[in-house]
Amino acid sequence: MSEANTSETAAVSIHHLSKSFDDVEVLRDVELEVKTGEVVTIIGSSGSGKSTLLRCINWLEKPDRGSIHIAGQRIGVHEDGRPMPVRELAKVRAQTGMVFQGFNLWPHLNVLHNVTEAPIHVQGKSKREAEELATALLEKVGMSQKHDSYPNTLSGGQKQRVAIARALAMQPEVMLFDEPTSALDPELVGEVLAVIKDLSAEGYTMVMVTHEMAFARAVSDQVVFLEKGLIIERADPETFFTTPKTDRVRKFLENHDTPSSA
Amino acid sequence: MSNWDILWDERAQFLSGFLSTLEIFGLSIVGAFVIGCGLLYLLEGSRKRLTMPLRIFIDAMRMLPFLILAYLLYYGLPSIGIRLDAWWSGVGALAVYHGCYFAEIFRGNRLTFPPGQIEAAQAHGFTKGKLFFRLLLPQIIMQTRPLLGNQLIYALKDTAFLVIITVSELTAAANSLSSTYFIPTEAFIVVIGFYWAISVAMEIIIKQCGRFSAKRGFDNV
Numbered sequence: 001m002s003e004a005n006t007s008e009t010a011a012v013s014i015h016h017l018s019k020s021f022d023d024v025e026v027l028r029d030v031e032l033e034v035k036t037g038e039v040v041t042i043i044g045s046s047g048s049g050k051s052t053l054l055r056c057i058n059w060l061e062k063p064d065r066g067s068i069h070i071a072g073q074r075i076g077v078h079e080d081g082r083p084m085p086v087r088e089l090a091k092v093r094a095q096t097g098m099v100f101q102g103f104n105l106w107p108h109l110n111v112l113h114n115v116t117e118a119p120i121h122v123q124g125k126s127k128r129e130a131e132e133l134a135t136a137l138l139e140k141v142g143m144s145q146k147h148d149s150y151p152n153t154l155s156g157g158q159k160q161r162v163a164i165a166r167a168l169a170m171q172p173e174v175m176l177f178d179e180p181t182s183a184l185d186p187e188l189v190g191e192v193l194a195v196i197k198d199l200s201a202e203g204y205t206m207v208m209v210t211h212e213m214a215f216a217r218a219v220s221d222q223v224v225f226l227e228k229g230l231i232i233e234r235a236d237p238e239t240f241f242t243t244p245k246t247d248r249v250r251k252f253l254e255n256h257d258t259p260s261s262a
Numbered sequence: 263m264s265n266w267d268i269l270w271d272e273r274a275q276f277l278s279g280f281l282s283t284l285e286i287f288g289l290s291i292v293g294a295f296v297i298g299c300g301l302l303y304l305l306e307g308s309r310k311r312l313t314m315p316l317r318i319f320i321d322a323m324r325m326l327p328f329l330i331l332a333y334l335l336y337y338g339l340p341s342i343g344i345r346l347d348a349w350w351s352g353v354g355a356l357a358v359y360h361g362c363y364f365a366e367i368f369r370g371n372r373l374t375f376p377p378g379q380i381e382a383a384q385a386h387g388f389t390k391g392k393l394f395f396r397l398l399l400p401q402i403i404m405q406t407r408p409l410l411g412n413q414l415i416y417a418l419k420d421t422a423f424l425v426i427i428t429v430s431e432l433t434a435a436a437n438s439l440s441s442t443y444f445i446p447t448e449a450f451i452v453v454i455g456f457y458w459a460i461s462v463a464m465e466i467i468i469k470q471c472g473r474f475s476a477k478r479g480f481d482n483v
């Protein structure tokens with residue numbers, strides 16, 4: 001897992017990343033480096049390109065220009081520009097664990113099998129090994145009572161915790177969270193944030209898009225502010241939330257009732 | 263001796279017709295199912311040069327009366343050098359014809375499949391084949407179960423057409439007994455009973471399968 005990685009290579013390194021959707025530039029020359037064990041939060045207004053940035057990291061969105069490396073390994077294309085064969089792409093993708101706003105659990109599989117599905121059928125782990133791992137991870141997210149339940153019987157918070165366990169089961173280099181609590185009823189947000197907070201304390205590498213400012217401030221090592229596809233500010237959370245450099249960020253924070261202190 | 267007694271004495275003929283119908287039906291729906299899944303998989307591809315002809319083929323099949331397809335396979339294929347006996351022509355025609363219907367049913371459901379689930383699979387390193395067989399197909403089958411059940415009934419009824427290309431199945435047995443002894447009403451009442459029995463049994467099985475999907479929230483039984 002990530003905390004064991006002591007090499008110098010960054011978990012994620014993004015250079016000159018650009019992406020357009022029909023002539024609209026959604027990401028513009030984005031540079032981002034996520035060190036192993038680091039938590040990076042991406043903040044920005046709606047439509048600023050946060051999801052697109054996150055989805056480029058595991059190639060769910062194909063960038064127009066630039067390069068992305070996961071633990072030193074290029075994703076999507078080879079260094080010489082050749083497109084990466086699907087099998088190879090799938091392997092690099094499996095180095096990232098993604099948690100979606102809408103959970104996206106597989107409804108025909110029970111909780112345990114949602115978590116063991118990819119380890120068994122993508123990574124080729126034995127059933128026993130995958131189930132041991134899944135059991136430990138479901139315990140970690142507080143879902144060990146629900147192995148046999150099907151997703152349709154779970155609350156949103158429970159679904160998201162299972163989705164987190166499912167992503168962790170790939171033992172990825174980096175976890176990607178796209179607004180993991182935005183689809184939840186307010187009273188369920190806390191249980192999911194608590195799980196993510198535990199992960200950060202354990203040293204997992206994470207890139208997270210969130211509108212939960214207090215949470216971002218508490219768990220991040222680095223906060224990045226996106227505006228129209230440009231990173232206009234990046235800083236440690238204290239600096240970012242107390243003394244932002246740009247008016248744009250100051251305005252944004254005023255509108256998002258920021259905590260006065262963490 | 264009443265007409266019914268005659269039929270009772272000839273029960274062996276009914277029974278062999280019944281078994282033959284069961285066999286034809288069983289084999290052809292398995293074939294149809296495999297063809298339906300195969301077509302669905304091929305339609306997943308993004309290459310228009312493959313998907314366009316397939317779509318046209320499926321639509322053409324669906325617009326064709328089944329009997330004409332059976333005629334074509336039995337009487338038409340020999341002219342291009344392929345000779346199938348009546349039995350295999352019948353099974354083949356049923357499998358292809360209903361396979362296209364299956365494909366269409368699957369395809370309709372595929373179009374409403376939540377894209378987020380597919381993205382989640384891709385993010386977890388699934389490639390096309392595994393994604394299809396492990397995640398897409400099982401859900402599509404569970405979701406289309408009632409429609410598939412209906413289609414199976416149509417397929418069962420279409421087996422009766424095969425009497426016309428000389429397959430000796432249930433309807434053929436009734437046909438031959440009714441003309442030998444001239445008792446059409448009783449003979450056909452007996453085969454109606456057999457067809458109903460198969461249909462009812464099938465309905466029950468399909469309904470039982472519904473519990474499996476209901477548990478996963480796919481539908482309510």
Ligand SMILES: Nc1ncnc2c1ncn2[C@@H]1O[C@H](COP(=O)(O)OP(=O)(O)OP(=O)(O)O)[C@@H](O)[C@H]1O
Nearest residue numbers: 021022026044045046047048049050051052053179
């Ligand atoms: N598949 C797509 N096709 C066309 N335009 C897209 C597509 N995906 C995103 N966009 C556009 O790109 C821009 C950035 O979208 P993105 O989803 O990255 O924003 P976001 O910062 O995540 O916003 P939100 O906070 O609302 O989730 C938006 O203007 C959006 O309409």
Ligand SMILES: [Mg+2]
Nearest residue numbers: 050051052178
């Ligand atoms: Mg978004």
